[in-house]
């Protein structure tokens with residue numbers, strides 16, 4: 001195991017953080033639920049925030065070409081993908097980007113395709129818009145997951161022409177292949193469907209990540225990417241994200257959004273995002289490595305402490321999907337008896353997922369062990 005790890009402060013310091021993760025529950029609960037990492041942020045971002053603050057440079061966000069330029073470089077370096085920087089639009093966060101895109105282009109009562117088990121926020125965004133989810137579950141077997149292309153075709157045939165895709169996939173950590181995404185893009189183009197590709201976890205991919213919009217002309221004609229530095233660089237509270245298109249059809253759809261989506265994001269968030277995508281590759285590589293080692297640690301500790309619980313190594317991100325079928329405790333009981341907060345499987349798509357729970361491993365290995373020990377001791 002490499003010693004080059006992104007550092008996590010001691011638990012006592014973490015409990016004094018002000019974010020939702022550390023404030024939502026009493027101090028006897030170990031919070032391993034919400035998608036925030038415990039790691040210390042990259043130095044260039046910390047310095048930028050201090051510098052802006054020292055100079056009282058905290059006004060409204062104006063034009064910020066720095067973000068498009070930074071992401072253009074990042075996408076080229078990491079994914080060999082040339083974006084069109086002129087088609088990038090700032091939004092407050094990824095949730096706001098999705099909600100405002102959907103509000104501008106769909107109507108209450110429409111249905112949007114989701115692939116359960118999936119990030120619980122998707123259901124909240126749709127509810128806010130009075131849009132119903134239409135589930136095309138991932139095809140699964142023994143901790144392997146892939147897109148159900150026939151299911152997408154059936155949804156399109158039924159007239160449900162918008163997909164909210166999560167790539168890399170929260171909570172199962174899949175990085176979808178170019179073949180799967182190209183096939184989805186071709187189907188979407190054939191039926192006149194739109195794919196909103198939430199790529200917020202992409203920079204944390206161990207496997208080579210494939211941006212939806214890099215999958216050729218059909219993807220460019222049907223896709224909009226929504227993303228941010230907030231997950232991968234741990235900046236969720238700074239509030240900045242963007243939407244990106246690569247062609248006139250989809251640019252026309254983002255043009256329908258209110259211009260307020262730009263002004264309602266934050267100056268610190270936008271400039272921190274530009275910094276993240278410009279000068280934090282070393283921090284990111286160490287963090288990806290740290291999380292990968294943590295995932296191996298999780299599997300080894302499950303084997304040692306909770307052999308009846310299974311999981312798999314995510315191809316991306318710091319969320320791991322636990323199969324708790326044989327544990328004899330529900331996620332609610334894990335919370336009440338073991339005092340460990342996980343995300344219950346049903347939050348990610350209903351009762352079909354009651355035997356699953358999501359754990360956050362973007363922390364120290366000692367904290368992962370502490371969480372599993374608490375669960376093991378409360379069986």
Ligand SMILES: Cc1ncc(COP(=O)(O)O)c(C=O)c1O
Pocket residue numbers: 035093094095096119121166170198200201228230236241
């Ligand atoms: C897939 C996915 N999309 C969006 C979000 C939320 O992003 P934001 O805070 O930018 O709205 C999360 C948070 O966990 C997520 O996992």
